[in-house]
Amino acid sequence: MSGTHKFYTLPEPSARKGFSSLKLKEGPVPRPEANEVLIKVHAVSLNFRDLIIAQNGYPLHLKQEELIPASDGAGEIVSVGNKVTKWKQGDRVAGIFTQAHQKGSTPDKDEIKTALGGSVDGMLAQYVALPDTGIVRIPSHLSFEEAATLPCAALTAYNALYGIPTEQLRAGDTIVAQGTGGVSVFALQLASAAGAKTIITSSSDDKLKKALSLIPQHLQHLVTTVNYKTNPDWDKVALEVTNGAGVDHVVEVGGPGTLEKSFNSIKRGGVISTIGFVAQGEPPNVAYHALLTGAYFKGILVGSREQFEHMNQIIEDHQIKPLVDKVFPFEKAEEAYAYQWSQAHVGKVVINVSH
Numbered sequence: 001m002s003g004t005h006k007f008y009t010l011p012e013p014s015a016r017k018g019f020s021s022l023k024l025k026e027g028p029v030p031r032p033e034a035n036e037v038l039i040k041v042h043a044v045s046l047n048f049r050d051l052i053i054a055q056n057g058y059p060l061h062l063k064q065e066e067l068i069p070a071s072d073g074a075g076e077i078v079s080v081g082n083k084v085t086k087w088k089q090g091d092r093v094a095g096i097f098t099q100a101h102q103k104g105s106t107p108d109k110d111e112i113k114t115a116l117g118g119s120v121d122g123m124l125a126q127y128v129a130l131p132d133t134g135i136v137r138i139p140s141h142l143s144f145e146e147a148a149t150l151p152c153a154a155l156t157a158y159n160a161l162y163g164i165p166t167e168q169l170r171a172g173d174t175i176v177a178q179g180t181g182g183v184s185v186f187a188l189q190l191a192s193a194a195g196a197k198t199i200i201t202s203s204s205d206d207k208l209k210k211a212l213s214l215i216p217q218h219l220q221h222l223v224t225t226v227n228y229k230t231n232p233d234w235d236k237v238a239l240e241v242t243n244g245a246g247v248d249h250v251v252e253v254g255g256p257g258t259l260e261k262s263f264n265s266i267k268r269g270g271v272i273s274t275i276g277f278v279a280q281g282e283p284p285n286v287a288y289h290a291l292l293t294g295a296y297f298k299g300i301l302v303g304s305r306e307q308f309e310h311m312n313q314i315i316e317d318h319q320i321k322p323l324v325d326k327v328f329p330f331e332k333a334e335e336a337y338a339y340q341w342s343q344a345h346v347g348k349v350v351i352n353v354s355h
């Protein structure tokens with residue numbers, strides 16, 4: 001395919017000054033290599049990481065030159081390289097966050113350097129060429145806007161709940177999900193689908209209502225909502241819900257400001273998946289707390305292709321619909337970034353690329 005397309009760029013990291021650094025440019029449509037597919041991108045979703053990368057505050061490996069941002073996008077294949085046999089024109093796909101991470105729950109030190117919209121160019125473009133191993137088929141019941149929410153937030157929640165083979169989530173378990181952002185709302189949906197209980201926290205009763213409304217009526221009894229502004233003691237609620245035993249999993253997106261309560265909430269030998277850092281505070285002594293609770297304390301970096309495929313099967317089997325909070329047109333990407341930064345959203349913020 002020839003011609004030009006539009007795409008966003010951020011300048012080299014040291015020149016990034018926040019969301020106004022996003023520039024809409026025009027250039028030649030990428031040409032897929034022999035083992036690549038060319039994707040017409042229909043939708044992109046934003047993650048907290050994208051906001052931090054635009055502000056040059058991201059601690060992990062980054063491309064040091066101009067970058068096409070955003071890790072998460074979904075679209076359709078428009079052409080394939082001459083060595084590609086698994087994919088064909090018209091297939092509906094999403095990119096994998098860490099392109100080279102094919103199996104297992106933890107990428108190795110080389111794989112980590114293939115993260116879209118960070119280490120390598122990402123998805124905020126009308127056309128993207130990716131290796132045939134760097135994509136997955138999207139669930140058939142989802143629109144492109146819904147499917148664009150899966151690569152980072154959903155897979156991270158999945159990896160937290162299913163990443164340790166001996167400790168995978170089961171019916172009857174209890175989890176804590178912190179806040180109503182992308183990762184936490186997916187954790188709520190995956191846990192409910194598995195027949196597990198969720199304690200979900202938020203700064204807002206309205207956001208909690210919206211999150212609860214996502215869960216089918218007959219499963220809503222599995223969910224306990226806690227407003228952490230009016231009731232900061234969600235760790236005590238976690239103990240009440242589990243008759244003092246503690247929860248099986250904490251999907252830890254708060255970081256320094258929530259870790260102590262996560263350790264108060266966890267059962268002996270439970271899993272705290274350390275994921276993010278949205279809550280300010282003084283971190284506790286993790287070594288001491290891990291010793292005291294016998295908890296697994298596992299760092300998560302999204303997930304692999306194998307995990308993405310398994311998660312999509314769960315999403316399809318349970319007809320899970322991601323919560324798309326708001327959709328912005330391609331030309332208004334900067335507004336989408338600012339909206340997510342304001343934390344007015346519940347679930348996911350999406351940019352429609354192909355309207």
Ligand SMILES: NC(=O)c1ccc[n+]([C@@H]2O[C@H](COP(=O)([O-])OP(=O)(O)OC[C@H]3O[C@@H](n4cnc5c(N)ncnc54)[C@H](OP(=O)(O)O)[C@@H]3O)[C@@H](O)[C@H]2O)c1
Binds near residue numbers: 178201277
């Ligand atoms: N390690 C990984 O692989 C990975 C992958 C994805 C994301 N992350 C990280 O995980 C975190 C969440 O990402 P996201 O994309 O889900 O973010 P997001 O959609 O932007 O959501 C952020 C949400 O955090 C909640 N929050 C803020 N302060 C809080 C507090 N003190 N306690 C509990 N919740 C609080 C807010 O919800 P309420 O207003 O409802 O409280 C807010 O909407 C970020 O730090 C991100 O970098 C890491």
